[in-house]
Amino acid sequence: MKTIEEIQAAIEAAVPGGEVTIVMNPSPAAQHSLLVGAGKAVAVAKFLRDDAELALDFCSNVTGVDWLDREIAEKVKVTKTVTKTVDGVEQQVEETVEETVKRAVPGYLECVYHLYSVAKKHGPVVIRMRTANRSDMVELPSLTPIWRGAEFQEREVFDLYGIVFTGHPDLRRILMWDEFKDHPMRKDYVLPDDFEYEPTPHDDVLKRAEAHRADVAQEGAAQ
Amino acid sequence: MAIDQELKIEMGKQGVVVTTLQELYNWGRKSSVWPMQFGLACCAIEMIATTMARYDLARFGAEVFRPSPRQADLMIISGTVTKKMAPQVVRLYNQMGEPRYVIAMGACAISGGPFKQGYNVLKGIDRYIPVDVHIPGCPPRPEALLQAFITLQNKIQAQPLTGPNRPRHLDAEAQGEFPVPVQGEHDLEPTSNPGVWTVPVVIR
Amino acid sequence: MSFTYFPLVVLFAAALAFGLVPLSLAWTWARFFSPRKPNAVKNSIYECGLVSKGDAWVRFRSAYYLYAIIFLIFDVEAVFLMPFAVAFTGLSMAACAAMLVFVLLLVEGLAWAWAKGILTWA
Ligand code: SF4
Numbered sequence: 294m295k296t297i298e299e300i301q302a303a304i305e306a307a308v309p310g311g312e313v314t315i316v317m318n319p320s321p322a323a324q325h326s327l328l329v330g331a332g333k334a335v336a337v338a339k340f341l342r343d344d345a346e347l348a349l350d351f352c353s354n355v356t357g358v359d360w361l362d363r364e365i366a367e368k369v370k371v372t373k374t375v376t377k378t379v380d381g382v383e384q385q386v387e388e389t390v391e392e393t394v395k396r397a398v399p400g401y402l403e404c405v406y407h408l409y410s411v412a413k414k415h416g417p418v419v420i421r422m423r424t425a426n427r428s429d430m431v432e433l434p435s436l437t438p439i440w441r442g443a444e445f446q447e448r449e450v451f452d453l454y455g456i457v458f459t460g461h462p463d464l465r466r467i468l469m470w471d472e473f474k475d476h477p478m479r480k481d482y483v484l485p486d487d488f489e490y491e492p493t494p495h496d497d498v499l500k501r502a503e504a505h506r507a508d509v510a511q512e513g514a515a516q
Numbered sequence: 517m518a519i520d521q522e523l524k525i526e527m528g529k530q531g532v533v534v535t536t537l538q539e540l541y542n543w544g545r546k547s548s549v550w551p552m553q554f555g556l557a558c559c560a561i562e563m564i565a566t567t568m569a570r571y572d573l574a575r576f577g578a579e580v581f582r583p584s585p586r587q588a589d590l591m592i593i594s595g596t597v598t599k600k601m602a603p604q605v606v607r608l609y610n611q612m613g614e615p616r617y618v619i620a621m622g623a624c625a626i627s628g629g630p631f632k633q634g635y636n637v638l639k640g641i642d643r644y645i646p647v648d649v650h651i652p653g654c655p656p657r658p659e660a661l662l663q664a665f666i667t668l669q670n671k672i673q674a675q676p677l678t679g680p681n682r683p684r685h686l687d688a689e690a691q692g693e694f695p696v697p698v699q700g701e702h703d704l705e706p707t708s709n710p711g712v713w714t715v716p717v718v719i720r
Numbered sequence: 721m722s723f724t725y726f727p728l729v730v731l732f733a734a735a736l737a738f739g740l741v742p743l744s745l746a747w748t749w750a751r752f753f754s755p756r757k758p759n760a761v762k763n764s765i766y767e768c769g770l771v772s773k774g775d776a777w778v779r780f781r782s783a784y785y786l787y788a789i790i791f792l793i794f795d796v797e798a799v800f801l802m803p804f805a806v807a808f809t810g811l812s813m814a815a816c817a818a819m820l821v822f823v824l825l826l827v828e829g830l831a832w833a834w835a836k837g838i839l840t841w842a
Contacts, residue, residue: 324536462712468600468636469636470599470600470699472699472700473699473701473702474701474703475701475702477635477636482635484633484635485635485702485703485707487703487707487708488639488641489715490639490715490716490718491718492718498633505715509715517811532772584766584768585766603769604767604768604769607761607769607771608768608769609772610759610761610762611761611762611764611766612756613762614756614757615755678787685755685757686755690757691757692757692758692759693757693759693760693761693762696761
């Protein structure tokens with residue numbers, strides 16, 4: 294199979310403006326992935342499926358990832374002019390120092406597709422798409438028109454992460470009930486508090502159980 | 517009501533059978549407990565095994581699994597009750613005719629089990645409907661289900677027909693409806709039925 | 721007046737009683753002893769635990785009735801085909817031909833129904 298760079302080049306040749314970047318995976322698995330811009334994602338997906346050499350005809354897995362707002366600390370080399378005393382004389386000297394720069398990355402939701410080729414017996418090729426933010430601009434193009442099998446999995450991602458897939462034939466909640474408002478797999482989801490009774494509480498649950506116990510004690514005192 | 521047990525045995529030896537109305541009534545009830553045919557998760561596989569030839573639940577009078585709540589006496593909650601399923605389970609329980617019994621089978625049905633801290637799992641069906649027998653285990657073995665069934669039979673056998681301890685179906689005052697929880701925006705509403713479940717006191 | 725048929729009348733009455741007496745006994749028993757606790761949920765339509773949507777009294781298109789008849793005809797045909805298939809090796813040419821004609825007639829009917837557009841639903 295082609296390397297990830299070759300696939301990227303092929304996509305860029307076939308779909309102009311495809312905005313494909315490589316996301317490296319530094320772990321030993323080295324499963325690098327392609328970050329696809331939402332705008333041309335359907336065209337890119339169509340190319341990946343229909344290209345004679347790639348023929349990625351099977352979408353085995355669709356999943357969501359929730360990235361919170363975070364800060365990335367990076368070491369950068371900065372050249373600065375400093376005043377120094379060299380040989381008893383004050384001088385302006387250029388010096389290169391390492392500095393840690395913190396960069397705030399706004400949060401986003403990500404949808405990851407694992408693609409295989411049944412015809413060519415190769416894979417996986419991992420592609421990702423990212424939403425603009427986590428709150429109101431959470432739309433991504435649905436790839437169900439390309440891989441029919443993605444339908445239920447995209448519904449699941451919609452249900453649990455709240456990514457809205459435009460162009461999906463039947464976008465409803467699939468695991469939770471229709472009236473449900475939250476997205477349980479998001480990292481800032483707060484579980485409903487039904488830990489009144491805990492035989493062996495620990496960590497978070499212990500805190501909640503203790504709060505409940507305090508409540509009960511207060512009620513007892515009030516009566 | 518009470519008969520002298522020794523006298524009864526003695527008469528039995530002479531070929532005279534005596535009994536009380538209560539015993540007769542309870543014997544009839546306990547020997548024809550028909551379970552409802554539904555399973556919720558992996559525990560259901562063990563429940564199915566229990567009804568098959570090797571364990572043969574039919575020996576105890578649970579002859580047939582009824583596919584309709586109207587014909588069933590026993591609800592075996594065999595598996596994880598998700599919050600999406602809980603209203604359906606409670607509604608089915610409501611649709612069963614009196615007298616009706618519930619066995620909560622497995623860790624999930626008792627307390628949420630391995631999925632207790634999941635966002636979608638009810639932490640024990642006893643929050644909404646009265647449970648007669650709990651069986652721990654993940655999953656409980658078929659023997660455990662048989663044991664639970666025999667426990668239920670013993671419980672039925674011991675129920676008085678009159679007095680304050682009589683079972684619900686003989687008590688004209690007792691309510692027969694258990695409110696079906698509504699699927700709300702964040703959780704089931706209400707999160708438990710206070711008439712059935714109160715927060716247990718933890719003793720350490 | 722002849723009482724030739726009197727035993728028949730007695731038998732008829734006995735047969736009727738044989739059916740009705742247990743039924744009425746069961747009904748009487750239930751009337752006085754069954755623990756009744758009706759409520760709205762219990763009396764609602766059984767829909768595997770879900771709330772039923774709409775009415776249980778729905779109208780079927782009358783085309784359904786033609787479906788049923790065609791199904792019935794082919795169902796009965798199977799009854800004839802079964803012994804035919806079992807005895808197939810020992811049958812004469814004429815018998816086979818007769819059977820084929822029979823099947824052909826049925827297929828003709830099916831083709832006619834098809835051409836009339838009965839098999840297209842809705
Ligand atoms: S108790 Fe264990 S075996 Fe039973 S339903 Fe729960 S997870 Fe499955």
